[in-house]
Structures are given as C-alpha cells and as structure tokens.
Amino acid sequence: MRHLNSGRKLKRTASHRKALKESLATSLILYKQVRTTLAKAKETRVFIEPLITKAKKDSVPARRHVSRFIKNREALRVLFSEIAPKVQDRPGGYTRVVKLGQRHGDGGEVAIIELVDFNAADEAEKRRKPAKEKEAVTEKVEEKEAKADSASAS
Amino acid sequence: MPNPKRRHSKSRGAKRRTHYKATAPAVSECPHCHEPKLPHRACPNCGYYAGRVAFIPKGA
Ligand SMILES: [Zn+2]
Numbered sequence: 001m002r003h004l005n006s007g008r009k010l011k012r013t014a015s016h017r018k019a020l021k022e023s024l025a026t027s028l029i030l031y032k033q034v035r036t037t038l039a040k041a042k043e044t045r046v047f048i049e050p051l052i053t054k055a056k057k058d059s060v061p062a063r064r065h066v067s068r069f070i071k072n073r074e075a076l077r078v079l080f081s082e083i084a085p086k087v088q089d090r091p092g093g094y095t096r097v098v099k100l101g102q103r104h105g106d107g108g109e110v111a112i113i114e115l116v117d118f119n120a121a122d123e124a125e126k127r128r129k130p131a132k133e134k135e136a137v138t139e140k141v142e143e144k145e146a147k148a149d150s151a152s153a154s
Numbered sequence: 155m156p157n158p159k160r161r162h163s164k165s166r167g168a169k170r171r172t173h174y175k176a177t178a179p180a181v182s183e184c185p186h187c188h189e190p191k192l193p194h195r196a197c198p199n200c201g202y203y204a205g206r207v208a209f210i211p212k213g214a
Pocket residue numbers: 184185186187188189197198199200201202
C-alpha cells in the first residue's frame with residue numbers, strides 16, 4: 001500500500017532532500033525562474049506554494065515560520081515585500097512548470113519552474129516587439145466581437 | 155535454486171528480440187515558429203510554450 005507515502009525521494013537522504021528543496025525554493029524566490037529536472041521542479045512546487053501563501057499575510061509569526069525554510073535573508077525580504085503583494089489576489093497556483101524535453105548526456109527530463117506573476121522572459125519578449133503582436137491580438141478580438149454581434153442580432 | 159536445463163543460442167535470443175522495435179517520437183509543429191517540436195514541451199527553437207515565452211533560446 002502506498003498509504004502515507006507522498007512526495008518524491010529524489011534518491012537523497014532526508015536531510016539532503018530538505019536542503020535541496022530549501023535551496024531550490026530560495027533560488028526560485030531570488031531568480032523567479034529555475035531550470036532543473038522535472039521531478040525536482042514538481043517537488044519544489046509542492047514545497048514553495050504553501051510558503052508563498054503563508055507570506056501573503058505579513059506578520060512576525062508568518063515570517064518566523066517561513067524563515068525556517070527560507071534561510072537567505074534577502075530571499076525572505078523579496079518573498080514578503082515583492083512577491084507576496086503581487087500574488088495577493090491569486091488563490092494558489094503561484095508557480096508554473098514547463099517541460100523542456102530531454103537533456104543530452106543522461107536523458108533526464110528538464111523543466112523550468114517559474115513564478116506565474118514574474119515571467120521575465122515573456123515580458124522582455126513582449127517589450128521587444130509589442131505593437132505588432134498586440135495589434136494582431138486586438139484585431140482577432142474585434143473580429144470575434146463582430147461575429148458575436150451579428151450572431152446575436154440575427 | 156532452479157537453473158536453465160539447456161543452453162540458449164544467440165539466434166534464439168535474437169529471434170525473440172525481432173519484436174523489439176524503436177518507435178518514432180511524436181512530433182508536433184510549434185504554433186509560434188512552425189519548427190517541429192515535442193508535444194507538451196516548450197519549443198527548443200523559439201522557447202515558446204502555450205502562447206508565452208518559457209525561456210530565451212541561446213543565440214537569440
Ligand atoms: Zn517555436
């Protein structure tokens with residue numbers, strides 16, 4: 001029976017696993033996006049989501065609770081003063097895992113885990129060529145609206 | 155412990171393995187740059203997945 005057997009062991013001892021998750025979570029808070037294996041990305045997601053939820057209510061007990069896992073002071077500050085306000089209205093699901101395919105060498109499945117509200121790569125791309133794509137999107141929306149109007153009129 | 159009674163020839167093993175076949179990977183087309191990509195994975199060419207950038211590819 002797999003009762004009470006949740007989570008991945010990641011071929012590590014309990015302490016090694018704990019250190020790994022804390023390290024990945026700290027990196028995710030500092031860099032907003034981390035490239036790692038799929039299994040580690042999914043474990044990080046399980047690890048960090050409750051911490052972000054905890055950080056949404058800024059209080060001394062919340063800070064103490066989170067600081068048991070996020071030991072980097074800078075990361076703790078970023079989590080409470082930059083990430084928490086931005087995700088305040090999001091009911092969970094603060095992270096996104098995107099699969100990237102297999103790694104050369106060991107064939108491991110690689111993925112990116114990122115904070116949904118901090119997709120820097122996507123924002124940079126949109127800034128690089130904003131007008132053209134936005135036009136195309138709004139045109140499509142207008143088309144759809146026109147269709148809906150004519151459908152409701154008839 | 156039970157053991158094989160007779161020797162097993164190379165040919166016998168090879169004949170069994172004639173049914174071991176590699177399957178071609180499923181390939182889909184990237185909706186952004188129209189290069190072939192694996193389904194449910196970000197495009198290695200342009201870094202797009204589900205209409206947004208997942209990563210900036212090297213050399214871009
Ligand atoms: Zn592409």
